[in-house]
Amino acid sequence: MKQYTPFLLLLSFFSIPILADPPLAASLSRPNILFIIADDASRNSMSVYGSTYVKTPNFDRIANEGLLFTNAYNCNPKCAPARACLVTGRYSWQLEEATNHNPFLSDKWAFYPYLLEEDGYFVGFTGKGWGPGVFKGVHRGRDQFLTPENPAGHPYNEKTLKAPYRGIGKGDYAGNFELFLDKKPDDQPFCFWLGTKEPHRGYEKDSWKKDGRDLDDVVVQDFYPDNETIRGDLADYAIEVEWFDTHIGQALAALEERSMLENTLVIATSDHGMPFPRIKGQIYDEGFRVPLAARWGAKIKPGRVVTDFVTFPDVAPTIMDAVGLAPHDQMTGSSFLYALLSEEEGRIDTSRDHTLLGKERHDTGRVDGDVFSVGYPARALRDDRFLYVRNFKPHRWPVGNPEYGYTNTDGSPTKSYLTNLDEGHPDYRYFEWSFGKRPAEELYDIVEDPHCLANLATSPEYRDVKEAMRVRMEKGLTAQEDPRILGDGEIFDRYPNSRIDPQRKTYNNPDYDPVKDFERWKNAQH
Structure with missing residues (x-):
């Protein structure tokens, strides 16, 4: 049974003529959802957080026209587990096989895009959704997202472009978002996941030279030696972060052209920190502390900075809350819709302190x-x-x-x-x-x-x-x-990694079968 917030119940009471046509009413009263996520971009690489050598005016625009979170975290700093938290609304260690990277993802989980679809939303994604791993028998690797039924939504990947440098994907993320919008029925709100594959590696080495960048502008973290090799690598990375930011700007422009921006909740983030040693995949601050900004027209008082601690499992309950649905029973995260709609800044909920x-x-x-x-x-x-x-x-x-x-x-x-x-x-x-x-x-x-x-x-x-x-x-x-x-905890070591052939090569063991090993181990526990 659908459950709606008191606000929507009140709206339905005073809007009987509109509700004579339920789908039209939904499109007029319920927000669109645009979720934008980078692949391996550090929080400190967004200029609104203080970056000087990476320029992100479009991410900054979302923050300046909405709000910026300074304490946003990903729960588990690797692509597949972090994204599993996002689509399920659960903490990573509650996700069984999906706690790990490259798992065989079970279809027993409910994913928020499809929960919205069941309630009348037009749903899609482009680029990188959940992954990498196997879901319903199809590997969702970095370049294999043209198959249907990603947990992030239905695929829209038809449009391609010529990338300025090798390593940047050929997917036209914003262009595919426009295709999605053009196919959307007028009487349906939408939920779209725009996931760039940048700044994931690899990069065109020394693309910073072609781009006319100055290595003196690069800021090197204290845990790296400061030399031209490191600075050049960081400069190449910066180009791909800015490519991500370009598609944010194009997506916002597409909404403005269709007069849809003001009724769209836009959330922008990254799955974890940059793909460098001691960051990606590591339990240190730059690995798990992520950028997070949200914009929602007049609903969000602009220019606010919120210090409440929020985490990826909170995103799905927040989106459910924003569209007027109760969180799914599996969701263990907590909605931060209150922070979006508040006029306060700083620490709004004092219990969110860790x-x-x-x-x-x-x-x-x-x-x-x-x-x-x-x-x-x-x-x-x-x-x-x-x-x-x-x-x-x-x-x-x-x-x-x-x-x-x-x-x-x-x-x-x-x-x-x-x-x-x-x-x-x-x-x-x-x-x-x-x-x-x-x-x-x-x-x-x-x-x-x-x-x-x-x-x-x-x-x-x-x-x-x-x-x-x-x-x-x-x-x-x-x-x-x-x-x-x-x-x-041993079960986490036993869940099979889906990349079986590479493991056989790594361990020089052609008979290695982690799926069978897991079944044998599990049976032995009884």
Whole structure:
């Protein structure tokens, strides 16, 4: 049974003539939804958050004409698990196989685009939706999104273009959004997911030279050596972030041309931080803290900055709330519609003062005993001042085994520079920060140490802080029935990774079958 908010029930009471035609009434009274997501763009790469060498005027426009969140988090900093949180409204460790990257995604989950479709919305997506992984027998890899039934919606990928540089995808994201709008019936509101494949790697190396950029403008994070290799890699990345931003501008223009912008809730974000060592896939601030801005015409008081902690599981309940539907029973996130509609800024809901984070298996290439493709399980709590991290298997390599190439970091000039350093090199500490083993507990003062370099976990001065954060984290995860906290975390290592042939090559084991191994293991538990 559909459930509507009191506002819509009141509207229906005073709008009987309009409701004689229910679909038309829905289109007149309910907002459109445009969700825009980058693939691997850091929060700090948006100029509204302070970036000086990456220019994002269109993302900034959404923030300036709406609101900007300063404490938005992705729950699990890798493509497939982060996006699973978005479409399901659940915390990552509650998603079973979808906690991992490249899973076999079950169709038992409800996905918010299809919940809206059931309620009369016209639904579609372009570019990268949920993925990578297998859903209903079809692999949703980076270049394989033309197949139907992505959890993000029905595909609109027909239009292509000639990209300015190699590495940038040929998909015309904004053009495909326009095709979608042109096909939309006049009597239906829409829900559209615009997912660029940029700035995911690879890049055209030294495209910054063709683009006329100055490496002196690039800002290098403290956990990298400052040299031309790193600066050039960051400059190439900046070009692709700006490509993402260009499509934001074109999508907004398409809505303006059709007089649809003011009744469209536009949400823009990225799935996690940039595809560089120590960021993408890692439980450090730049990996899991994401950009998030929203615009909704006169509904949102413009120019506000909100510091409430929000996380990807909150997005689906918020969208359901915005269109007048109760969240689906599976959704465990909490709507932040109140923050969109409030006229206040800063900390609106004082209870939103922290977030929970975690990861299990991201990429393959890690072995523990006789078990292939195990994860690097970690859970974390981040509040306004501190980040506490619990690494459950510190004997494992956090970024994958060295002999398999540290596969939880994308190949890049930056990675090559760091992994080719000798132990006696002056820059070797940068390699250790990105690829070395980590202690069981980590604690960082984010205010004083935003790059998470000074671990305070063993400092007597911070013993009480660490203990309080550990207790709070475990209490929250226990309430959410996290298998890792409840002692059943091995199942995350056993869920099969869907990229079977590459694993056979990696481990030189042509008979390796993670699906059969999982079934054998599961049967042995009974």
